[in-house]
Amino acid sequence: MLSWIDGRPEELLSIKDRGLAYGDGLFETIAVTAGRPVLLERHLSRMAQGCARLNIALDQSLLRNELQAFCAALGNGIAKLIITRGDGLRGYAPPVAAQSRRILQGSPAASYAPENAREGVRLFACKTRLAEQPLLAGMKHLNRLEQVLARAEWDDPAYAEGLMCDVGGRVIEGVYSNIFMVRDGRLSTPDLSRCGVAGVMRAELLDQAAQLSIPCSVTDISPDELRSADEVFVCNSVYGVWPVLELLDCRWLAGPMTRRLQAIARDLLDS
Amino acid sequence: MLSWIDGRPEELLSIKDRGLAYGDGLFETIAVTAGRPVLLERHLSRMAQGCARLNIALDQSLLRNELQAFCAALGNGIAKLIITRGDGLRGYAPPVAAQSRRILQGSPAASYAPENAREGVRLFACKTRLAEQPLLAGMKHLNRLEQVLARAEWDDPAYAEGLMCDVGGRVIEGVYSNIFMVRDGRLSTPDLSRCGVAGVMRAELLDQAAQLSIPCSVTDISPDELRSADEVFVCNSVYGVWPVLELLDCRWLAGPMTRRLQAIARDLLDS
Numbered sequence: 317m318l319s320w321i322d323g324r325p326e327e328l329l330s331i332k333d334r335g336l337a338y339g340d341g342l343f344e345t346i347a348v349t350a351g352r353p354v355l356l357e358r359h360l361s362r363m364a365q366g367c368a369r370l371n372i373a374l375d376q377s378l379l380r381n382e383l384q385a386f387c388a389a390l391g392n393g394i395a396k397l398i399i400t401r402g403d404g405l406r407g408y409a410p411p412v413a414a415q416s417r418r419i420l421q422g423s424p425a426a427s428y429a430p431e432n433a434r435e436g437v438r439l440f441a442c443k444t445r446l447a448e449q450p451l452l453a454g455m456k457h458l459n460r461l462e463q464v465l466a467r468a469e470w471d472d473p474a475y476a477e478g479l480m481c482d483v484g485g486r487v488i489e490g491v492y493s494n495i496f497m498v499r500d501g502r503l504s505t506p507d508l509s510r511c512g513v514a515g516v517m518r519a520e521l522l523d524q525a526a527q528l529s530i531p532c533s534v535t536d537i538s539p540d541e542l543r544s545a546d547e548v549f550v551c552n553s554v555y556g557v558w559p560v561l562e563l564l565d566c567r568w569l570a571g572p573m574t575r576r577l578q579a580i581a582r583d584l585l586d587s
Numbered sequence: 588m589l590s591w592i593d594g595r596p597e598e599l600l601s602i603k604d605r606g607l608a609y610g611d612g613l614f615e616t617i618a619v620t621a622g623r624p625v626l627l628e629r630h631l632s633r634m635a636q637g638c639a640r641l642n643i644a645l646d647q648s649l650l651r652n653e654l655q656a657f658c659a660a661l662g663n664g665i666a667k668l669i670i671t672r673g674d675g676l677r678g679y680a681p682p683v684a685a686q687s688r689r690i691l692q693g694s695p696a697a698s699y700a701p702e703n704a705r706e707g708v709r710l711f712a713c714k715t716r717l718a719e720q721p722l723l724a725g726m727k728h729l730n731r732l733e734q735v736l737a738r739a740e741w742d743d744p745a746y747a748e749g750l751m752c753d754v755g756g757r758v759i760e761g762v763y764s765n766i767f768m769v770r771d772g773r774l775s776t777p778d779l780s781r782c783g784v785a786g787v788m789r790a791e792l793l794d795q796a797a798q799l800s801i802p803c804s805v806t807d808i809s810p811d812e813l814r815s816a817d818e819v820f821v822c823n824s825v826y827g828v829w830p831v832l833e834l835l836d837c838r839w840l841a842g843p844m845t846r847r848l849q850a851i852a853r854d855l856l857d858s
Contacts, residue, residue: 319602321602326602327601327602327603328599328601328602329599329600329601329602329604329607330598330599330600331590331592331597331598331600331669331690331692332598332692333600333607334735335607336604336607336669336671336690336729337669337729337731338610338729338730338732338734338735339609339610339729339730339731340731340732340735343608345677370735370736371739396677398602398608400607401735405694406665406667406694407738407763408731408734408737408738408762408763409738409742410735410738419607421602421603423676423677426677444722445720445722447718447720447723448718448719448754449716449718449733449754451715451716451733451736452732452733457732458607458608458610458732459609459610459730459731459732460608460609460611461609461610461611461641461723461728461729461730462722462723463609464605464609464611464641464672464679464681465722466679467678467679467680467681468642468680468681471680483719483720491679492678492679511718
């Protein structure tokens, strides 16, 4: 598949890269439809915010142009963008003259079972807890061992996703998705100021809900509150929205709010 | 400088490597004296334990032979060993047939100021806190953004190291060292079961202290307890032991216990 480093076709990376050494960088996973990166502005904006928080210098307009050219060349599929702080010497201190590196990898469109979107999914209850680290919370950085451990907890394909809680037991997110619940017509999704990845589809759905005057809150959610939900769904920028039908002994139905937001996500991904 | 991947001279890595994608791997930083890796058994054993915890398959005897050959070729300096889970497809799930990858990088001997060991160092008080994650605690894994953020907090060369506490305020470690305190002839070092890297020099000094019948404990240490210490020192497998003279308004002297353990570390590194 297509892969570029700093704008040039390349599949090999310097072993001095701090992305490898320390996970010192960030990534975006971007759906590409007919040569167009879906939710491009949100992906660019989240990357810019992450780079600002980690103090990684990044040429935004260069990245935008490169990403658009890459997606045009890819056509349909998924573009994974990694930004690292670039090469380093030994030691944690960021080099004074660090040159950030742009890595783009293409892959075919995701091959999720169509039933996931049509009927809904079962969630595996992951035992791996997310540590609380406000300095890193929300970012899609390259330190993802918690997700690796969580995803390794199950291999039964009956579970399309896993639910992760934080060390305090609060509901936070899926392993590769964000989660929403609906109760009495009100949408809510976990607060991600202590841990978790603030997904671009989550941000898009929150904005769309606000525009549609759907009452909406970003707040701590306990397992009991999730249990009491009328509807639950997970979302990400590749598959859109999946209704959640089952988690442990909880059962939910794919309800009208889920279907409404799912249609919005599908329109974004298809058009 | 010398660098090998899977036993062959190589400076470039596949961008599909999960070490880059997720920090899905571990590392060791090994002092090399006259072609010999110092504390080799401890480094190999910590790497084996980390791989077992992350479920990364690793051929121990192949690694041992390769590391010895690499250090023989390097002569004097520092060998950095990275083990990753190897290449992956998109997604967190570890590939069923993952082939772990062995990356070795050589660098010249560290150029720390000789005063650090001779007189002692000042510690910077890092604001970056270590999150509590028992599943990852103790391991020298590749998810090191906390250390990157902490090390970026100061650039005044008057501080040779920084002190990191956990989110609960307990004293845990230096950014690239472990820390010990001495009080009334008793040695103690922080418990690392919630966070922190269990260094090989720390393990070596704990064992040596036990052999010398020095009373020793691995326990939670509060800033107040550190303040009340008679001696404080930091250690790692590259520089050995540095007395700590100063942290915020605390002052300590380079005392006899520190000097005794420093001599032991120096013998290991020099011989």
